[in-house]
Amino acid sequence: MEKRPPQEQRQQVLTDIDLDNLRATKVLGKGAMGTVFLAYDQTRDPASRTPFALKVVEKSSLNNKFEAERRARWEIQVLAKLAACNANPFLPHLLSSFENSDFLAWAVPFCPGGDLNVLRHRQTDRVFSPAVVRFYLAEIVCALEHLHDMGIVYRDLKPENILVQQSGHVTLTDFDLSRSLTKPRIETLLSSNHRRYEHQPVNAQRKHNRRNMSRWFPVVPNNDKKGLKKTNSARVSPVGRRKQSFVEGERSNSFVGTEEYVSPEVVRGDGHEFAVDWWALGILSYEMLYGTTPFKGKNRKETFRNVLMKQPGFVGKRNDLTDLIERLLEKDPTRRLGYQGGAGEIKEHVFFKGVQWELLTEVSRPPCIPLRDEFDTTGNVTTGWLDIKEYFQNLRAPPSIPPSPSYECQKKMSFTEF
């Protein structure tokens, strides 16, 4: 009889994986690029006690093979870096990877709680209380801070990419859109014009790209007339980025990421950097609070126009959270909270007053603790085994939709220790 694993997943180390030695129990999700399985390593873990998430990309199924493979390899690289730097508790890390002529696959810790979009839809009124928003935002700020310190812009922050771990703490997923701001790139940028954005017409602003380079170099004024080479770095390959949605609230992923989360500087086609993540944090905070994003229009054009022109609307009395949102949704990236002082500036906002940043993982009662539904009450694995290679052979049939995860949600939370 296979027994139920302990509540907290043990620290996993998978040195090598081979698809032939893995057993999958179900499909956890499907993205544009790959399929994510709940898997076990039969050789090292014959009792199937230590599940992990295995993302598998079938090379022949990729529309834009070169670009998609590049993105997959980049994601593996980011996850490997995260593993090497002793993983942040709110970021995943690479457990192992595998490649042959047909597949690219990599393993990361399993998050049984699904994503924040699913979780929000399970709440009364489909919104989180400000205390819950604070809990999750604090962890996400720490995750983004860690990535930015590594020189990586995440560029795909949205509830669907925030997963709930067994412990109830969150972790980011999906790094294929992320991008490194490398030193040579920064040097190139330094030779450009650093005039501050003024409130100018969009076309004029387009000429004044800028980056925050103070993290690596002191920002010095430079009179070089040549403008920055425009980066269309948020653009992704024509590979569709539509993510399978398991609940209401599905939204489309476009050539610039997810439309409702795209920042004004990206819409304008200006170069962009870390501040795009702080913009997305503002959209995320708004959606967690109100259950909708602030600039959503009837179509992409209207959404983008709203992103550029419209101010976010707030219901009811203004408070610390609405102030934070407003400051993150500053259209001019150079005036946006986090632009000058990075995550530190956001952590100091009054909404986070009292948060003990070093003790976030010590918070014993996160808002929701997922139930391990792949195990029945007697501790047996409830689902059958799935042959991964066979799954891809049969892929012509539509993928099955995984059930929503189960949660034990606390009715009331105490944030006194938080």
Ligand SMILES: Nc1ncnc2c1ncn2[C@@H]1O[C@H](COP(=O)(O)OP(=O)(O)OP(=O)(O)O)[C@@H](O)[C@H]1O
């Ligand atoms: N570690 C994990 N634990 C549990 N489920 C996961 C994990 N990683 C991914 N998933 C599930 O698989 C889905 C797809 O994963 P992911 O977003 O990484 O794939 P993708 O192909 O990169 O998607 P996209 O089209 O957004 O690029 C996620 O939305 C999530 O539901």
